[in-house]
Amino acid sequence: MATSGIEERGRVLSSDRSRESSVRGQVYRLLLRDIVHCEIKPGQSLSEKEVAASLGVSRTPVREAFLQLAVDGLIDISPQRGTTVARISTRQVRQAQFSREVLERAVLAVASRQVTAEGGGKLDAVLFAQRQAAAAGDYAGFYDADELFHAELASLSGFDAAGRLAGGARVHLNRVRWLTLPEFHRIDTAIVEHEKIASAVKAGDAGHGDQVLTAHLRTVLCDLPAIRERFPGYFDRDDEERPALPDTTGLMIGWRAG
Amino acid sequence: MATSGIEERGRVLSSDRSRESSVRGQVYRLLLRDIVHCEIKPGQSLSEKEVAASLGVSRTPVREAFLQLAVDGLIDISPQRGTTVARISTRQVRQAQFSREVLERAVLAVASRQVTAEGGGKLDAVLFAQRQAAAAGDYAGFYDADELFHAELASLSGFDAAGRLAGGARVHLNRVRWLTLPEFHRIDTAIVEHEKIASAVKAGDAGHGDQVLTAHLRTVLCDLPAIRERFPGYFDRDDEERPALPDTTGLMIGWRAG
DNA sequence: AATGATGTATTACCATGGTAGTACGTCAGT
DNA sequence: ACTGACGTACTACCATGGTAATACATCATT
Numbered sequence: 001m002a003t004s005g006i007e008e009r010g011r012v013l014s015s016d017r018s019r020e021s022s023v024r025g026q027v028y029r030l031l032l033r034d035i036v037h038c039e040i041k042p043g044q045s046l047s048e049k050e051v052a053a054s055l056g057v058s059r060t061p062v063r064e065a066f067l068q069l070a071v072d073g074l075i076d077i078s079p080q081r082g083t084t085v086a087r088i089s090t091r092q093v094r095q096a097q098f099s100r101e102v103l104e105r106a107v108l109a110v111a112s113r114q115v116t117a118e119g120g121g122k123l124d125a126v127l128f129a130q131r132q133a134a135a136a137g138d139y140a141g142f143y144d145a146d147e148l149f150h151a152e153l154a155s156l157s158g159f160d161a162a163g164r165l166a167g168g169a170r171v172h173l174n175r176v177r178w179l180t181l182p183e184f185h186r187i188d189t190a191i192v193e194h195e196k197i198a199s200a201v202k203a204g205d206a207g208h209g210d211q212v213l214t215a216h217l218r219t220v221l222c223d224l225p226a227i228r229e230r231f232p233g234y235f236d237r238d239d240e241e242r243p244a245l246p247d248t249t250g251l252m253i254g255w256r257a258g
Numbered sequence: 259m260a261t262s263g264i265e266e267r268g269r270v271l272s273s274d275r276s277r278e279s280s281v282r283g284q285v286y287r288l289l290l291r292d293i294v295h296c297e298i299k300p301g302q303s304l305s306e307k308e309v310a311a312s313l314g315v316s317r318t319p320v321r322e323a324f325l326q327l328a329v330d331g332l333i334d335i336s337p338q339r340g341t342t343v344a345r346i347s348t349r350q351v352r353q354a355q356f357s358r359e360v361l362e363r364a365v366l367a368v369a370s371r372q373v374t375a376e377g378g379g380k381l382d383a384v385l386f387a388q389r390q391a392a393a394a395g396d397y398a399g400f401y402d403a404d405e406l407f408h409a410e411l412a413s414l415s416g417f418d419a420a421g422r423l424a425g426g427a428r429v430h431l432n433r434v435r436w437l438t439l440p441e442f443h444r445i446d447t448a449i450v451e452h453e454k455i456a457s458a459v460k461a462g463d464a465g466h467g468d469q470v471l472t473a474h475l476r477t478v479l480c481d482l483p484a485i486r487e488r489f490p491g492y493f494d495r496d497d498e499e500r501p502a503l504p505d506t507t508g509l510m511i512g513w514r515a516g
Numbered sequence: 517a518a519t520g521a522t523g524t525a526t527t528a529c530c531a532t533g534g535t536a537g538t539a540c541g542t543c544a545g546t
Numbered sequence: 547a548c549t550g551a552c553g554t555a556c557t558a559c560c561a562t563g564g565t566a567a568t569a570c571a572t573c574a575t576t
Contacts, residue, residue, distance in 0.1 A: 022337070022528095022530095023529080023530070024325075024529085024530090047556095047557080048557085048558070049556095057530080057531090058530055058531040058532070059530095059531080059532080059558095060529080060530055061529080061530065061531095063558080063559090064322065064325060066558090067282075067326070068325070068326075068329065071326065071329070077558075078538090078557085078558085079280070079536095079537075079538090079558055079559070080536070080537040080538050080539095080557050081537085081538055081556095081557065081558080082538090082539095082556085083557085083558080092419065095417055096419060098364075098417050099417070099419060099420045099423050102360055102361055102364040102420065103357060103360055103361065106356075106360040110504055110506065113504070114504055158503045158504050159353055159356050159357070159503065160353070161350065161353035161354060161356075161357060161427075162353065162356055162357045162360065165423060165427060168423070168426075169419075169423060245416045245417065246368055246371070246372055246415070246416050248368065280558095280559075280560095281559080281560070282559085282560090305526090305527080306527085306528070307526095307527085315561090316560055316561040316562070317528095317560095317561080317562080318559080318561065318562085319559080319560065319561095321528080321529090324528095335528075336527085336528085336568090337527080337528055337529070337567075337568085338526085338527050338528055338529080338566070338567040338568050338569095339526090339527065339528080339567085339568055339569075340527060340528080340569095341527085
């Protein structure tokens with residue numbers, strides 16, 4: 001019998017109505033978090049019925065959460081067969097990294113041209129929160145602040161939709177990043193890079209910001225082989241068969257106002 | 259009583275199992291098409307019950323299709339109030355255009371570096387189909403070929419996920435583009451631009467391709483004010499209140515291999 | 517007449533039952 | 547021993563019923 005990753009039976013869902021209160025949304029966010037944090041492991045099977053029973057809700061909202069997670073690419077639903085957590089695909093990680101890099105670099109270029117004191121202050125506030133989370137060893141808090149930092153950059157540029165799109169691509173990177181954090185000591189370097197990016201933006205130095213941001217976003221590619229070595233069961237096996245992606249590490253993007 | 263845009267009662271859904279055969283998927287694609295083609299008008303209200311009755315299916319798959327369309331940003335679901343087709347937001351259009359432009363230009367730069375004869379042939383095949391659809395006055399066919407052309411470019415670059423992401427952004431542009439087609443004579447110019455892009459890619463001339471592609475993708479911005487003037491009821495009213503997006507028309511992106 | 521309370525209709529949300537399709541263990545036939 | 551058919555258990559899918567919350571028309575009150 002397949003066992004659900006959610007083991008506390010009757011675990012009560014939040015009853016406060018501050019955020020989106022629908023049962024569907026709560027189940028979705030809960031499963032999303034558990035998957036990204038690898039508490040539900042890649043390849044593990046999920047079951048509408050079991051998850052519903054574990055959470056003390058009916059199958060309908062669980063099913064709807066499953067459907068969204070499938071669209072996100074985090075689970076695979078096989079009709080009349082079953083549902084499993086998608087394994088990490090190195091190809092997909094590279095693809096997602098490319099999309100994210102392209103979007104965030106463009107956003108940064110725009111943000112650098114029109115930064116305000118208020119916007120810079122927001123960046124600093126997020127950085128402060130991130131440093132605090134790091135000092136407390138709060139991985140989840142660090143992660144949330146990381147997302148907020150990049151979202152704030154997008155907001156500064158005015159193209160927050162591009163930030164949300166980059167966030168969508170990011171979903172495929174998050175599990176690798178999550179596994180990387182305890183393994184290496186990426187937290188401190190990430191914060192330093194964020195600080196460099198923030199000051200470059202505030203100084204309007206798009207070129208330097210682009211350089212640091214690009215390197216910052218590509219760390220996931222550097223860590224990927226080691227993580228794959230460390231957790232081979234979490235990864236797709238047919239990655240090498242598929243055509244390799246072009247090498248874009250040398251592809252420089254120069255943004256200039258014309 | 260709110261009337262559904264789907265008026266043929268008992269309209270039978272396809273029973274062939276070639277494409278995704280789930281009722282949910284069929285309802286989703288049908289509603290998506292009708293919304294993009296403005297057969298269901300922006301602002302119009304939808305009802306699970308009515309759509310289900312019109313299509314002769316139960317409310318569950320209709321509801322699931324609604325949820326996905328809401329995530330796509332094409333409908334607004336208000337719990338216990340009702341569901342309406344989202345109006346077109348000019349701000350959202352500009353945001354989506356930005357994301358799409360950024361992604362597709364990056365994809366084109368990569369594709370230009372590694373085009374093969376086979377890949378060029380695929381582009382030509384799509385262009386041939388598109389010319390045929392245009393000659394037959396088949397808007398829908400023209401549209402499908404258009405999507406296929408840009409997807410093929412992404413595939414050529416190896417970063418097809420970026421193409422899918424751009425396609426997701428495209429959803430917000432499609433209604434404007436669909437309204438534009440009969441209004442102006444954009445079909446012929448679009449094909450000519452596609453041909454120029456294809457030959458630039460095949461020649462490995464990334465610079466020229468980028469120039470044409472950028473202009474090609476920005477036509478929607480040029481047409482937007484006229485369409486808004488022509489169909490004021492289709493658009494959001496609070497667009498002007500929100501902060502204007504930065505002017506990026508002068509922002510040139512130079513892609514070069516380092 | 518203007519306003520507040522209330523009843524009613526409608527909505528999306530959640531719960532649950534039934535069904536078709538798949539996987540897999542069992543067993544008969546070779 | 548090996549292979550094939552068959553039956554059982556399980557799955558996600560679809561259908562349907564009940565419920566809380568919202569909107570709106572109606573009516574009592576000021």
